Amino acid sequence: MMTKNNLLTIENLSVSYGGIKAVKGISLTVPEGEIVTLIGANGAGKSTILRTIAGLVKPESGKISYRGEDITGISTTSIVEKGITLVPEGRRVFPDLTVLENLKIGAYLRKDNLQDDINRVYKLFPRLQERSWQLAGTLSGGEQQMLAVGRALMSRPKLIMMDEPSLGLAPIIVNDIMNIITTVNKEEGMTILLVEQNANLALRIAHRGYVCETGRITMEGTGMELLNDENVKAAYLGKSKNK
């Protein structure tokens, strides 16, 4: 079967927001165990793609399949149950709940024992364990991002989708976040679909990359290929084409 190692396959997906076509027939594949990144400027439709996969937005046409099964247009609850979790843009931790409560809500759809998973997240992010009784709103931006990733891990997903994890964080913290993503991928064997504006960093850690422009995929390749591509360099990495 062609889709054997492809965890997620998207074919010809189109999405409209109130008459405006945000995504115009894109196709992409996410192989199991890899980090795949989707880069592009603001308003290119990257977040819309993630929100559609997560079931928060209904697509106009096209097909989304997960492990060969058609999941187009099913509810977010079933999608989370199947093993796809979204880390939303801007972290969106629950500010007036404690770190521990945030993690427990991440595992909301699971009825079994959570303690092992909580320990696993604490091992990955010792900082969260130190602050488990603190309200999430009082954490720093980087810690909140750790919590958002930890919360997503609590549902025991196969695929984590991250929407702009570097948004609004200091450059030094952004590096930490990228390390976290690599760690989660390597140590937990998690497949990751990463949407980023920070193309340089995203392509460095990604196995595959897609470039998204005004609702279309304009280029694809391995992370290294895209990093060295003249057009990508000029448009997203701030390097001149002539040099």
Add this chain to the structure above:
Amino acid sequence: MKTSKNLIYSLILAVVTLALLFFLEVNKAKYGMAYTVLTKGIILAVVAVSMNLVTGFTGLFSLGQAGFMAIGAYVTAIFLIPTNSIEEVYYMSGVSPAILTFKTWLESTPLWFQSLLPYIALTAGGLVAALFAALIGIPVLRLKSDYLAIATLGFSEIMRAIISSPQMDTITNGSYGLKKIQGFSSLIQVFLIAAVCITFMILLIRSTYGRAFKAIREDEIAAEAMGINLFKHKSLSFIIGSFFAAVSGGMLAMFMRSIDAKTFTVSLTYDILLIVVVGGIGSITGSILSSLLVTASKEWWLRFFDSPLYIGSFQVPLFKTGFRMVIFSVVLLLIVLFYQRGLMGRNEFSWDGLAKAFNKLKSKSSNKGGSKIA
């Protein structure tokens, strides 16, 4: 060790409360005011906690409490008006045959069933209100914040209008209201019913459902991304909240013995909202404490402002009927100014918390003493 100590404290508190209730029951005539205030206060505590469940824990700003209380009160009343005085109550427009058949059927039920009638009546009122909540929830719960408040407020007023409309005369007795409703057997009964209701809501809030409610309150989009079904959980909270609002309405009917549509105006909802805000939005113990305090100050402690006060032969101005509400408003203003998140904020009462607050107070006063010496 510590938890067992706290358990002992809680048991002592429960025993003291029961002893106090028993004492009041015996000396009802002497302490009439305390008796009334405690009854009304604990009844309002049930609806305040239910409003807190919906508004404080799920973040749905609903102002439909009075409407659901009205449903509960009327259903309970119809159950509990003695069959032999039913003609007398509906003397103006006559009784609907459906109610008459129902009442005769109730008469024929076994005696144990009839002795449980108050509980059955309250539950039935709650269930009818829950059904209404489920139905209006379908359109209304898609609205957000202020719009939800306006829509539920509208529902509450429509309910009141329907109850007092002439078309409903043979069921609700229109604007004459229902009288001769069977009351509570004792103060302890009121407290037991309230305790069962409030305990149920506390257990709900502590369960995974409660966690989902709080997640929705904090951030709907993030909650949805975690796989929480927004509509299902909002409905659940709204329906359970309405159920207990109706139970409280039924208890109010049993307490007042006679009700009419005017009892359930919007101002009743505002009274409850006030209790919730003063107690702390998101604190159950805050709501209970606040409903007892607010009821006591409104009906009892501030009473003396209403009667003329003489110092010697000089009559102090302003002390006349209605002045108590002015003072009450000032007190509220002070609470809102100095305790912006209510008396309890989002915290719950705990013995450890009380000890901490006490120690803080003690160290403060000892510091003061120290500075005096220096």
